[in-house]
Structure formats: structure tokens, C-alpha cells
Amino acid sequence: MSSDDDRVAVDTDDVWPEDTDEDEGVVVNWFLREGSRVDAGDDLCEFQVEKVSVDVPAPTSGTLEEIVLDEDDEFERGNVLAWIRPD
Amino acid sequence: MAQQEREPASDGRTDRSLTMSRAMVEAIAHEMREDDDVFYMGEDVADYGGIFDSTDGLLEEFGYERIMDVPISETAYIGAAVGAAQAGMRPIAELMFVDFFGVGMDQIYNQMAKNTYMSGGSVSVPMVLTAAVGGTYNDAAQHSQTLYGTFAHLPGMKVVVPSTAYDAKGLMHNAIRDDDPVVYLFHKRLMGIGWMPAPDGPKTGVPEDEYTIPFGSADVKREGADVTVVTLGLHVHRALEAAESLADDGIDVEVIDLRTLVPLDTETIADSVAKTGRLVVVDEDYRSFGVTGEIVASVVEAEGGLADLEAVERVAVPDVPIPYARPMENEVIPDADDVENAIRDVHASE
Amino acid sequence: MVSVNELQSMYENMVTARHYEERLQEEYLEGKQPAFDISAGPIPGELHLAAGHEASGAGVCQHLRDDDTVTAPHRPHHIAIAKGVDLKRMTAEIFGRETGLSKGKGGHMHLFDPEVNFACSGIIAEGCPPAVGAGLAAKKRNTDSVAVAFLGEGAIDQGAFLESLNMASVQNLPVVFVVEDNDWAISMPKHRITDVANGARRADGFDMPGERVDADDAVAVYEAARAAVGRARDRNGPSLLEVQVHRRMGHFMGDPEGYRPDEDKAAAERRDSIERLEADLRGHDVDDETIDDLRDRAHERVEEAIEWAKDQPEPEPADAYEDVFVNPASGVTDSEPSVAETGGDD
Numbered sequence: 001m002s003s004d005d006d007r008v009a010v011d012t013d014d015v016w017p018e019d020t021d022e023d024e025g026v027v028v029n030w031f032l033r034e035g036s037r038v039d040a041g042d043d044l045c046e047f048q049v050e051k052v053s054v055d056v057p058a059p060t061s062g063t064l065e066e067i068v069l070d071e072d073d074e075f076e077r078g079n080v081l082a083w084i085r086p087d
Numbered sequence: 088m089a090q091q092e093r094e095p096a097s098d099g100r101t102d103r104s105l106t107m108s109r110a111m112v113e114a115i116a117h118e119m120r121e122d123d124d125v126f127y128m129g130e131d132v133a134d135y136g137g138i139f140d141s142t143d144g145l146l147e148e149f150g151y152e153r154i155m156d157v158p159i160s161e162t163a164y165i166g167a168a169v170g171a172a173q174a175g176m177r178p179i180a181e182l183m184f185v186d187f188f189g190v191g192m193d194q195i196y197n198q199m200a201k202n203t204y205m206s207g208g209s210v211s212v213p214m215v216l217t218a219a220v221g222g223t224y225n226d227a228a229q230h231s232q233t234l235y236g237t238f239a240h241l242p243g244m245k246v247v248v249p250s251t252a253y254d255a256k257g258l259m260h261n262a263i264r265d266d267d268p269v270v271y272l273f274h275k276r277l278m279g280i281g282w283m284p285a286p287d288g289p290k291t292g293v294p295e296d297e298y299t300i301p302f303g304s305a306d307v308k309r310e311g312a313d314v315t316v317v318t319l320g321l322h323v324h325r326a327l328e329a330a331e332s333l334a335d336d337g338i339d340v341e342v343i344d345l346r347t348l349v350p351l352d353t354e355t356i357a358d359s360v361a362k363t364g365r366l367v368v369v370d371e372d373y374r375s376f377g378v379t380g381e382i383v384a385s386v387v388e389a390e391g392g393l394a395d396l397e398a399v400e401r402v403a404v405p406d407v408p409i410p411y412a413r414p415m416e417n418e419v420i421p422d423a424d425d426v427e428n429a430i431r432d433v434h435a436s437e
Numbered sequence: 438m439v440s441v442n443e444l445q446s447m448y449e450n451m452v453t454a455r456h457y458e459e460r461l462q463e464e465y466l467e468g469k470q471p472a473f474d475i476s477a478g479p480i481p482g483e484l485h486l487a488a489g490h491e492a493s494g495a496g497v498c499q500h501l502r503d504d505d506t507v508t509a510p511h512r513p514h515h516i517a518i519a520k521g522v523d524l525k526r527m528t529a530e531i532f533g534r535e536t537g538l539s540k541g542k543g544g545h546m547h548l549f550d551p552e553v554n555f556a557c558s559g560i561i562a563e564g565c566p567p568a569v570g571a572g573l574a575a576k577k578r579n580t581d582s583v584a585v586a587f588l589g590e591g592a593i594d595q596g597a598f599l600e601s602l603n604m605a606s607v608q609n610l611p612v613v614f615v616v617e618d619n620d621w622a623i624s625m626p627k628h629r630i631t632d633v634a635n636g637a638r639r640a641d642g643f644d645m646p647g648e649r650v651d652a653d654d655a656v657a658v659y660e661a662a663r664a665a666v667g668r669a670r671d672r673n674g675p676s677l678l679e680v681q682v683h684r685r686m687g688h689f690m691g692d693p694e695g696y697r698p699d700e701d702k703a704a705a706e707r708r709d710s711i712e713r714l715e716a717d718l719r720g721h722d723v724d725d726e727t728i729d730d731l732r733d734r735a736h737e738r739v740e741e742a743i744e745w746a747k748d749q750p751e752p753e754p755a756d757a758y759e760d761v762f763v764n765p766a767s768g769v770t771d772s773e774p775s776v777a778e779t780g781g782d783d
Contacts, residue, residue, distance in 0.1 A: 019699075026472040028281040029106055029290065036102040048281035051473040051691035072284075074471055134696035135624035158594035158630040159561060159622055187560060190595065225481035225533070227544040229559040282473040282691060410757045412533030412541030413481060418754035 008060045010044060010082040012075075017052050023077045025049045027069050036064045038084060045081060062086040105293040106279025108140035110252035114259035115142070115179065117297050119149055122177060125263060126153040128164050129181030129217075138183055139219045139278050161191030165216065169198045169268075172214035177263060185218035185234050185272060199268045200243030213266045215259075216244075221274040221321055221371060222420050224283060228408035231416075233320065235370065236377030238270045239348035245269045245302055246348040250277065250323035253291045254346055257300030264299070274320045274371075288324040303350035307359070311341035314430050315359040317382050318369035319345040322421065326369055329426040338434050348378065356382065357389040364397040365433040369426050374403035398433035402426055439659055441721045445731060447499055447655050448714050451491035453524075453735040454515035455711055458486040458686065460739055461514075461531065465690050473691050479747065480531060482544055484690040487515040489653075489683035492710035493617045494519035496658025497585060497678070500666040506571035506584040508564025509557035511546045512617075516587050517557070522550040528742040534749035541752040542760065562588050562595035565614065569601045572610035572675070583611040583669040590679070591622025593636055602677065606643040611669035613662070614677045619684040624696040636679040647677040653710035656717055683708055 012025065029046040032038060038058040045056050058064075065085040069075050105113070119125045126149075127142055133156040136143035146154045157164040161182060168180035182188060188195065195216065202210050222231030239246045245267055249255035255273065262269040277289040308323055309330050316326045323344045330340035341359050345352065360366050366386060368379040379401040386392045386399075402421045410416055461484065468478030475481065487494075490512065498519035501507065509516040517527055523538065530537030531545045538550055546559035554571070558564050568586035575582045592598055593616055605612040616636050620627050633639065640647025646668070650657045658680055665676035683705035687694050694702070718728055 017693075019693075019695075022471065024471040026281075028284075029279055031104050033102055033104075046281065048472060050470075050693065051282050052693040052695065053281040072472070130622070131624045133624075138623070156625050156629055159591050160594040160596070162596055163594075190560065190597070224476035225544070226483055227547055227559070228542075229546065230483070282475050284472075284474060405758065407757055407761050408542075410542045410752075411482065411530075411539075411544030411547070412537075412752050414751050414754045415541060415757035418757045 007065060007083040007085055008062070009080045010056060010059060010084060011078060011080050012047060012054070012056060013078055015054050015056060016077055017049055017054060020049050020052065022049050025075055025077065027071050027073050027075065027081065028053060030067060030071060032064050034064055034067050038062060038064050047081075056081060058084060060084055060086045103293065103295070104290050105252045106285070107249065107252045107255045107273065107289045108143060108278040108280065110256040110293045111141060111259050111273065112143055112145060113293070114256045114297070115263070116145060116148060118260065118263040119145075119153060124176040125179065126155065126176070127179045127181065128155045128157050128168060130157065130159055130183050132156060132181055137181070139273070139275050140280055141181060141217060141219070141273065141278075161187060162194055165191040166194035166198060168214045168216070169194060169202070169212055172212045172268070173202065173210055177213050179215040179217060179263065182216060182218040184230050185220045186229050186232050188218070188234065188237075196241045196243075200241055203267065204243060211266045212268045215262045215269045215271050217271045217273065219275050220272045221276055222409050222416060223276050223321070225411055225413055225416055227411035231409035233272070233274075233371045235272065235319065235348060235372045236381070238272070239378065239381075243268065244349060247271045247302065247346070248319045248348065249273060249346065250320055250344050251289050251291045252279075252293050254300060254306065254344075256293055257298050258302075258346065260297055261299040261302060265302070272320070276321050277324075286321075286324045286328075288327065300346070302347045303352050304346065305352035305355040306344045306346055307341060307355065308344045309340065309342040311339040311363070313339040313363055314365040314367060314434050315341050315343065315356070315363045316367045316369060316426065316430065317343045317345065317356055319348070319378070320371060322369045322371055322426070325421065325423045326426050328423040329430060332423070332427055333430055338430065340430055351381075351385065353385045353389060357386060357392055360386050360392065361395045364395055366396060366399045367426065367429045367433055368399075368401050369421060369429075370403040371420060372403060373406055374401060375406050377403065379403045398436040400429040400433050402429045439656055441723060443499055443659070444656070444714065444718055444721060445723065447495040447659065448711075448718060448728070449731050449735050450495040450498070450519045451515075451655065451711050451714060452732050453739060454491045454494065454518045455488055456736050456739045457514055457518065458488040460743055462486060462686065462690060464743065469691070475691070480545075481533070484545055485512040485688065486686045486690065487512045489685035489705055489710075490617055490619065491515050492653050492655035492658050492714070493587070493615060493680040493682050496655045496680075497613070497615055497662040497666070499659055500662050501585065502582070503553045504580070504582045506554040506568060506582070507556075507587065508568045508584070509555070509587045510561055510564060510589055510592065511557070511559045512589065513546070513548055513557035517548055517550070517555055520555045521553045522548065522555050523552070524738065524742040525745045526550075528746035529749045532746045532749070533751065534746060535752040535756070536749045537746075540756060540760070562592035562597040564588065565598050565601035568612050568614075569605050569610060572605060572612040572669070573608065575611055576608070581670050583613065583666055585613045585615060585666070587615045587617060589622070590616055590618035590620070590627055590636060591625070591630065593639065594630060602639070602643045602645070602675070605675035606645050609672070609674045611672060612675040613665045613669055614675065615662075616677070616679040617682045618679055619682045620701070621684055621688065621697070623688040637677055640677040645675050645677060647679070649679040649681070651681045653682060653708050653713060655710050655714045682710075
């Protein structure tokens, strides 16, 4: 079994809306469950900053191994939402 | 045209869940790719993606020619959809809030709904009229109605009310392919919009492949032996919540989701009442002259229905417009407790 | 020429309206951050604020009396303030309180104050026909009151507006139609919904005067409205005004405005009718101290109204059943004993 170092973090840095001063978001919807197979670019979940909703794509193909932040959880920009175990 | 439920061609990915809005959009996008005659007209459907996400992302793929922002002229663009449909296209026209129907109603009920009949069947109007419905967020009397009964009452329109993402997609495929006018009413609270959190339930697994759900097939969302609850839209989830709560007390509730009002699946309702003998009809529309009375009447009229029926309750919006302030809106829109109480009443009655 | 007193009155109305919207924005967002839940917080539901529209309400209503009728659209606060609607009870209504103008039944899109003949509706252009009706009543009763219908530029493609223009014209009714053009129908820019940039030109089709007032100039609105309201009061028929305003806060609170170019929003902020009117006041030798006093008084009035409103009781749930009719519904009512209870005639 490979170590945790191999896992790829899912975060919101790349998709954070440009026009907001807000650094806090809320996870609104997960579209996949832990253990699901994902392709790079698949929408994993949706979060909300102010009234803007943003989709978070999978950064890599693999298995959605761990969801760290559940629906309705609040988080700060940069926090890890989930981990993917790459193929 | 009788339709068979078409299962998805393959499982696709079964572990994927979608919100109801995304499921609707997926069906629309599929139909638009397959058929150049399908297009979407409405206010704020292009750049905004629909105020309730009903067209989110479609502009990017299909452009302004097919995802059309139109002037705020419901009479003109809904009537134009009728005309385009009669000319052989398959338009989808969106009324932003169903409450705005008055502004364009003549085109809806005197043209869209009647042209087929008035022409002796020589004209067909293969269009979909979508509209957001429902309250629960304090938007007051002009932005909170469902008006299910109004559309179902006037002959000539098929009326669809999905309650889950899975149903929303299959029903939307069917609506666009149907050769008659279809009114597709989606509840804002079920869409899965970030700023209007949905209850648990409407987000479901949705196959990526196309599939249709035929009209006139109610869905038993929960099987039970003691009491039949017939409902639709948001209140499917409120009824399921009530049923869960009552299960702890040994009351076994069956919840039937109508999914379409026209055509109405009276058989599924009658079969269930034959089993339970006790009926609660739950609706977010006004109580009088509406869905609840119609469902009860359909049971009474069915063969043996009157004999089957031991107790009946209606749970609906009392005959007042939807008030703004929270305590009053909560009072008039039925919640899970109201449903639960009605179930207890029919269950207790001898 | 506009008098200094009238300039000051308009200024006070406009500053009141601006501060009101800024404070409502704060109150509305309470409980809606970081997650924006439209049904949370002290003010639930949609909220359409009019910051950037002030010159229109103030400039037109400066010519109106309490017996003149005003109908407003879903973005009504600045117009209500300029018309003299009770600010405390209006605020209580927005907070959904029992002492609100509509006892909590209406909310911010459905404000009614019969004391000053003000009403609004959440369906666009729907205020136009009732304004025609108020004009018709004035004509039939031979009074010199007038009616003004306010609407947004998104509403000019509605039948209710165009039919009203025609009816007011052909019946020679004392009505003024005021189109507030903020360039945006939610996300749709004006050019997408009409090919006629100057909306006042529509008046030509109905044989009435039409004027467009640009640049958020309250004095220019005042002058144009003086002509239009005067014409109506003198029984010379209806007029159409289109007033350029700006939307500083999004269509509704929480509107991400992803569709709107940054420069458009920046331009809206630069063209501030309130700053412009301050300059006009100084041009009329009103000193800074007086301007500050006017502003402070306006702010204080807003704060008092909000404080009062938040202190008011919520309606009882059962109040929902009242007010469907003014008279009890006719026919058999609950108060009439049934045959079963009375035992019938025998």
C-alpha cells in the first residue's frame, strides 16, 4: 500500500472566484461518494462564496479516497476538501 | 402516445449524484445535441444560467442563438414558442416564476393548450413550458405559489412535477420528446441551489445516459401498509420525513409521488387505498378546487373506491395568498408535522 | 427654477433613501454569511435595493401631494420614501412585523400606504394599469390629483405598460409614466431587450410628450417632472419620462453579477446623483454645515426606523387567515349554526 504522500489534495485555490474579498466558503453539494472512481476534470463538489456557486473539478484521475469537508461545512480558502488516490 | 419507461442504455456511472437542477440541465443538453429544433427561451437564461439554475452552463455549449434571453414579454415569447412549435420546432419556454403566468396566460391556455383540439388534432404544439414554483423562503404572495391545480384544471396541457433528480431528468427527456404541450413545474427548494438549501432527498443518483420516465406513472417512494399519502414536489420529502417519524410508532405509511398531474395515475392511488383504506393527500397548492379534492374524488369514483376508503384527510395551503412574514408562511405551508398529524388522524379513526 | 428649499428637500429624501438601502443591506446579510441562505436572517426572501435610483424618486415626488397616487415596482424604497410613506411602519413590514404597513403579509415588494396613496407590486409593469385607474378616478371625480407609475426599463416590453400608455392617452388621463433605466433587467443589458435606446421615443407612438433625462441629475429630473406632472394636473393628458439611473447593488441582494462587466459597475459608482446634488446645493450657497445637518438628520431617521422596527412583535401564525376580504365572505360561514347543531325547523 502506498503512503499518504501519494494522495492528491482537492482544494479550491484554482477556482476561487476572483471578484470576492471573502476568504470563507461553504461546501454545498458533493456529487460523488468516498470510494468513487474519478477522471481528471470531473466535477466533484460545489461550494459557495457569498452567493456565488463554484464547481470543484478533480485535479487528477483516481479514486476519491477521503472527503474531508462535508456538505454545509465552512472552510477557508486553501483548505483541503478531499483526497484523491491517483491511478 | 403511450410511452414505455426507457431504462438507461447502460448503467453509466452509478455512484454519481446530481442536484435536481443539474439533472434537468443534463436532459436539456442531451436533447439539444440530438435535435437542432430544440431551443430554450426565457428571461436571464443565458448569462445568468436561470435564476434557479435551470439553464446553468447551457450558454457555453449552445450559444445565444439557442439559449435565448428574451424581452420581459411573456405574452410574446410564450406565444412565439407556440408558433415555433406549430412550425415544427421543439421550443422550451421558461416562465421565471409560475406566479407570473397571468402576464402570458392567454397564450398558454387559449393557444398552447387548445390549438390541438380546436384544429381537430391536425395541429400539434410540441413545446415545454418550464416554471419555478413554491414557497418556504418568505418571498410573499406573488413569488411563492405552486398553482399546480390551475394548470392541471385547464384541459390540453400535460403537467409534470418532479421531486428528485432522477425523476427530473427522465421526465424532462420525455417532456421534450412529447408531441403535446408540457408544463414542467420545478420546485425552487428542490433544485439544490447553494443559496436555497434543499432538504435531503432530491439529490439522487443519476445515470449519465438518457432515459425517459413516462407520464402518468406515479412512483411509490415508500411502501407501507397502514396509510396512503399522495403528494408531489417538495411535499414528497416532507411526507417521507413524516413517514419515517411515524414508523417509530408502528404506523406504516405508503408515500406516492404523483410525478405528473396530467395524465394522472389513478390506478396506483386506488391500488394503494385498496390496501390501506386510509388516505392523506398533501399539496402545496391552495386547498379548494384543487389537487387534493381531485385525488379524493378519483378514489371515490374508482370501482370499489368508496368502499375501500375508511378515512381521508387533506393537507394543503388554506385558501389565503401566501403571507410574507415567517410565522404566517410557516402556518399556511404544510410541514412534516402537519402531514404527520393528518396521518395520525386517519390512522386513529375507526 | 428650483428653489433652495426644494433642493434641500430632495437631498434629504435621497440621502435617506441611500442610507436606508445601505443599512437594509447590512441587516439582510446578517445570518446569511458565510453561507447565503435566502430564508435566513432578520429579513428573509428577496430584497431589491435601489441605491443609485434616488434622483428619480426624489425629483418626481417633489411635485406630488398626498392625494396624488404613486405605484412602484419591486424596487420601491426610494420612491416610497420620497412619497412620504411612513418609514417606521414600512421598515417593520420589511422585517415582517405585526405593526408593519401590511401587518407582515406583504414584505418589501408589496408595500401599501393608503395615507399617501402609495402601492407597489412585485410583478413588473403591473403598477401601470392601477395608475391609469387612479387617473380615471381623478377625472371622473373632477379633482386635480394625478397618478404616477414608476417602472424599470426591463418592464417597458410588457403589455401592461404599453396598453396603459394607450389608454391614458386616448382617455386624456392625468398620469405620468416614469421609467427608471438602470441599464439592466436582472442580467439582461438594455440592448438585448429593446432596439430603442431612448425609451422616451415610445411616447411618440401614443401621441404624448416623452422626455429622457440622462446622467442621474436630480435637478433635471425635477424640471422634467414639473412639466409632466403640471401637464397632468392641468388636465392636458399623460406624459412619459425615462430617467437614467444606476444599479449600485445588484438586482437583488446576493446577486453575484457575474454577467456584469466591472467597468459598468465602476461607472455606476462614479455617477452619483447624491454627490451631484451636493454640488448643486453648494452652488446655491448652502454651506457644508447645513449639508452635514441634512445628512445627519436623514441617517438618524433611518436608524430610528430600523431600531423601532426590530423591536416590534412578529405576527401570530393565525393572523395569516385574516384580511383575505374586508367583508366576511358571504354564504354559510362558521358563525352560522348548522342544521345539525340547531336541530332544524322541527
